Amino acid sequence: MDLALTCLWLFFGALAAGNLPLLFAISESQLALAAALSAGLLIGAACSVVVPEGFESFHSAVEEAGSGLPKGTTGAALLLGFLAMLLLDHYSGGHSHSHKPHHTHTSSSDEDAEDPLAARPAGEERHLRQSLLQTQAQGRMDRGTRTLIGLLIHSLADGLAVGAAVHGGSAEISAAVALAMIMHKAPAALGLTTFLIAARWPRRRVIRGLLTFAASSPVAAVVTAAVLGLVPFLSNPMGAALCVIFSGGTFLYAACVHVLPEAKEAGPGGKLSGGQILTMVAGSLLPLCIPFYIGHGHQH
Structure with missing residues (x-):
């Protein structure tokens, strides 16, 4: 599966998942299971496919070249991927990944006591109430914009991981x-x-x-x-293997820091x-089945 096909799957997968709430009612329990499945898939892909393949490719390249980089280079690449996502998350504002709408419930007596429009002339009350509704609507629009921007930043980071993995894998x-x-982008799009x-x-x-979000990771x-292909070292087998290991670090960060906490938050009592645990375990084991259906890029 080449980069173009991978990007098409990413785009249409996110687009299809994001359209579901426009067509059907999606329950919180279904979203929680989807988040658990995506966490398991990310962890399984990183631990059982991406990182081992990267290490094996790197050592094969070292043997062919007859010399290699300093000891610990592969571990440094894995750590660098994790830290790169950490820094990107921090300096982009560390947006929340909880996408459930928040509702504030107040009793009618509380609302009456706090109503700033009470005991005002009818004309003034009508004008102020209209202004208040406009302010509340603008506030909801602004929260939606902030959520979209935050998810776009994270989605761009996901695209970086995909590009690095596919480039050398x-x-x-x-x-x-x-x-x-x-499976990671589907719950986010939902x-x-x-x-x-x-x-x-x-x-x-x-x-x-939704279209902007779906297109961000493929782009x-x-x-x-393309950038990695312009760097000579990263285009040879040794550098490409380090790119794969780097992407493994980014996957581990996304799974452990973003997706797993969100799945826990969606569960009962935090x-x-x-059901979530079983779904996550099944998701983490699923990448192990991939070698049985897809030929390896090199002889083991």
Whole structure:
């Protein structure tokens, strides 16, 4: 599976998932299971496919070259991928990945006591109430915009990981990366669309936001692969293997820092349910099946 096909799967997978809330009602329990599955797939892809393949490719390249980089280079590449995502997350504002709409419940007596429009002339009350509704609507629109921007930043980082993995990996790695990232982006697209609908965004604007989100990772993946291809060292087998290991670090960060906490938050009492744990375990084992269906890029 080449980069173009991987990007097409990413785009249409996110687009299809994001359209579901526009067509059907999606329950919180279904979103929680989807988040658990994506966490398991990311962890499984990183631990059982991407990182081992990267290490094996690197050592094969070292043997062929007759000399290699300093000891610990592969570990440094893995750590660098994790830290790169950490720094990107921090300096981009560290947006929240909880996309469930927040509701504030107040009793009618509390509302009456706090109503700033009480005991005012009818004309003035009508004008102020209209202004208040406009302010609340603008606030919902602004929250939707901030959520979309935050998810776009994270989606661009996902694209960086995909570009780095596909640039230096085999067909097996490309398939594992595509599967893991599609399942990672699907709950995010579902949550984004649900949040924007709850924020009273017009349908056309929701669709435009979803299209932008769906396209962000593929665009970032293509740009990343193109940039890596321009660096001579990263284009040879040894450098390409380090790119794959680097992407493994980014996958581990996304799974452990973003997706897993979100899955726990969606569970009962802030803990993973039994169904979520089983789904996550199944998701983590699924990448192990990929070698049985896809030929390896090199002889083992």
